[in-house]
Amino acid sequence: MKQLIVIQGPTAVGKTAIAVEVASRLGTSVVSADSRQCYIEMSIGTAKPTVEEQRGVQHYFIDEFPISTALTAADYERLALQYLAEIFSTHDTAVVCGGTGLYVKALCEGIDPMPPVDETINKEINDRYEAEGIGWLQDMLSKEDPVYYKEMESANPARLIRALVFIRSTGKSIAAFRTNTKKERPFRIIKVGLELPRQQLYDRINQRVAIMMANGLEQEARSLYPHRHLKNLQTVGYAELFEYFDGKCSLSYAVDKIKQNSRNYAKRQLTWFKRDEATIWLAADGKDVVLDIIQLLNNDITS
Numbered sequence: 001m002k003q004l005i006v007i008q009g010p011t012a013v014g015k016t017a018i019a020v021e022v023a024s025r026l027g028t029s030v031v032s033a034d035s036r037q038c039y040i041e042m043s044i045g046t047a048k049p050t051v052e053e054q055r056g057v058q059h060y061f062i063d064e065f066p067i068s069t070a071l072t073a074a075d076y077e078r079l080a081l082q083y084l085a086e087i088f089s090t091h092d093t094a095v096v097c098g099g100t101g102l103y104v105k106a107l108c109e110g111i112d113p114m115p116p117v118d119e120t121i122n123k124e125i126n127d128r129y130e131a132e133g134i135g136w137l138q139d140m141l142s143k144e145d146p147v148y149y150k151e152m153e154s155a156n157p158a159r160l161i162r163a164l165v166f167i168r169s170t171g172k173s174i175a176a177f178r179t180n181t182k183k184e185r186p187f188r189i190i191k192v193g194l195e196l197p198r199q200q201l202y203d204r205i206n207q208r209v210a211i212m213m214a215n216g217l218e219q220e221a222r223s224l225y226p227h228r229h230l231k232n233l234q235t236v237g238y239a240e241l242f243e244y245f246d247g248k249c250s251l252s253y254a255v256d257k258i259k260q261n262s263r264n265y266a267k268r269q270l271t272w273f274k275r276d277e278a279t280i281w282l283a284a285d286g287k288d289v290v291l292d293i294i295q296l297l298n299n300d301i302t303s
Contacts (some may be wrong), residue, residue: 001187001188002088002092002093002094002186002187002188003092003093003094003187003188003189003190003297004084004093004094004095004096004185004187004188004189004190005022005093005094005095005096005190005192005293005296005297006033006095006096006097006104006107006108006189006190006191006192007019007022007095007096007097007192007194007293008033008097008098008099008101008104008191008192008193008194008273008279009099009193009194009195009269009270009273009284010099010195010201010265010266010267010269010270010273011047011099011205011262011265011266011269012047012201012204012205012208012262012266013194013195013196013201013204013266013284014194014196014204014284014285015097015098015099015194015284016047016049016053016097017053018194018284018289018290018293019095019097020049020053020056020057021290022095022290022293022294023057023095024056024057025290025294026091026093026095026294027091028057028087028091028093028094028095029057029058029059029060029087029091029094029095030049030057030058030059030060030094030095030096030097031059031060031061031080031083031084031087031094031095031096031097032049032059032060032061032062032096032097032098033061033076033080033096033097033098033099033100033103033104033107034046034061034098034099034100034103035071035076035100035102035103036232036235037049037061037062037063037098038061038062038063038064038065038071039063039065039066039067039069039232040063040064040065040066040067041066041067041220041223041224042067042220042224042232042233042235042238043063043220044212044215044216044217044220045212045217045220045221045235045236045237045238046235046237047208047212048062048063049062060080060083060087061076061079061080061083067224067227067230067232067233068227068230068232069232070231070232073102073103073105073106073111074106074111074113074114076103076106076107077106077107077110077111080096080103080106080107081107084187088187093297094187099269101269101272101273104191108185108189108191109182109183110181110182110183112177112178112179112181113177114166114174114177115169115170115177116169117165117166117169117170118165118168118169121165121168121169122161122165122169125137125161125164125165125168126161126229126231126234129157129161134155134157134160137157137160137161137164138154138160140164141154141160141163141164141167144164144167144168145163145164145167145173145174145175147173147175148163148173148174148175149163151175155264155268156268157234158234162174189278190280190296190297191276191278191279191280192279192280192281192282192293192296193273193274193276193279193280193281193282194281194282194283194284194289195270195281195282195283195284196283196284196285200285201266202263202266205259205262205263205266206259208262209237209255209258209259209262210255212237213255217237217241218241218251221237221238221241221242221245222241222245224238225242225245228242236258236261236262236265237258237262240254240255240257240258240261241254241258243257280296
C-alpha cells in the first residue's frame with residue numbers, strides 16, 4: 001500500500017529541514033501544507049524551503065500562484081490529491097509538510113463542500129476588521145452565530161472573518177454544512193507532530209524573525225505594500241510591517257509584534273494539532289528523529 005508521512009507542528013519547530021531529509025532518504029517528494037508558501041511573491045516571510053532544499057528534493061505547492069489568487073482548503077484538498085497521485089505513480093511513499101492545520105485536515109479527511117460567499121460582504125468585513133480589530137469580529141460573530149462561536153478558535157481572525165462572511169452571505173452557520181464524515185484515502189496516512197520545549201521554540205521564533213529581517217523581509221513587504229488589501233497578505237510578518245509603513249508604529253515595534261504574533265500563532269497551531277489523537281509526537285531536536293519517522297513506515301500503526 002502507498003504510504004503518506006505528514007510532518008506537522010508549530011512555526012519554526014524545524015519541519016522543513018526534517019521533511020527534506022526524510023524525503024531525501026526515501027527518494028521521494030514533498031507536498032507543502034502551508035497556506036502561504038504557494039504564493040510566488042511571498043518568500044522570506046513564509047520561510048519557504050531554500051533553493052538548495054528544493055533542488056535536492058522536489059516540492060509541490062511552492063511558488064505556484066500569484067498573491068491575487070484566493071485558495072480555500074477545498075482547493076488544497078483537490079490540488080494535494082493531484083500532487084500525490086503524480087508522486088505515487090512512481091514512488092511508494094510521499095511526504096507532506098506544513099503547519100496549516102485546516103489544509104492537513106482537508107487532505108487527510110476531506111472537507112465538506114460549502115456554498116459560495118458574497119465577495120462584497122467579504123470585503124466589507126475585512127475592511128471593518130482592519131479598522132476595528134479582532135474585538136469587533138468576536139462581538140459580531142458571538143451575536144450572529146453564537147453556537148459556532150462557542151466551539152471555534154475565537155482568537156483566530158481569519159476563521160472569525162470566514163465564519164462571519166459565511167453567515168451573512170448564506171444566512172446559515174458553517175456548522176450547518178459540516179457532516180463530520182471522513183473520506184477514505186487510497187493510501188496509509190502516518191501523522192508526525194514535531195515539538196520542542198516552549199521556551200526553546202520561542203527562542204527559535206525570535207531568532208528566525210531576526211534572520212528574516214536580515215535577509216530582506218522589510219524590502220519584500222515594501223514591494224507587496226501596494227497589494228496590502230489582499231487577504232493573503234493579512235499574514236504575520238507582513239501585516240505588522242504594513243503598519244510601520246503606514247506610520248502607525250516604529251520598525252522596532254513592528255519587529256517585536258512579528259515575534260509576539262508568531263509565538264501566538266505557534267500556540268494556536270499546537271492547540272489544533274494536539275486535538276488529533278492519530279498524531280505521533282516526536283522531539284524536533286531528537287538525535288534520531290529522521291530515522292524514527294522513517295521507522296514508522298514499517299510499524300503496524302493504524303492511521
